[in-house]
Amino acid sequence: MMIFIKHKYLLMIAAWMIITSVAGGLATEIGPWYFSLKQPDWKPPDWAFGLIWTIIFILSAAAWMIAFNNRPTRSQKISLVSLFVLNSVLNILWSIFYFRLHHPDWSLIEAGFLWLSVLGIMVVMWPIRKLAAFLMLPYLIWVTIAMCLNWETLVLNPGAY
Structure with missing residues (x-):
């Protein structure tokens, strides 16, 4: 019975991962508007974002x-x-606000809620197994970095949205 339950969880978690990453990818439209933005010097190269999210x-x-x-x-x-x-809804919504609607101002506000959702996951995981909570730390760090990038994009591109 326990093996079946573990497989059920594995399928649910894999589905979450695939649906969220595909939907987020489809919501991300890198086109003329994005390439016209001034970017901070410290921004990772565009190819790195897919690797980071994976x-x-x-x-x-x-x-x-x-x-x-x-x-x-x-x-x-x-x-x-x-x-x-x-978290999935917020993750996808950030991409829609930023890349589809060209509103880095909205996405910055929304990113605060995304950050809180990751923190919430960590808080719930902590008493269950601390290792699980620690494995979420790169996500929290990345959302923090993304918020800084988002903020700097706003500063470097006033009126571009």
């Missing part, structure tokens, strides 16, 4: 799997699923 999603999926395999309470399971769904 690593973050793999670590997040591993964290979720570790937490679910360490016998969380029903309430903790519901909280984690709810927070990961919320």
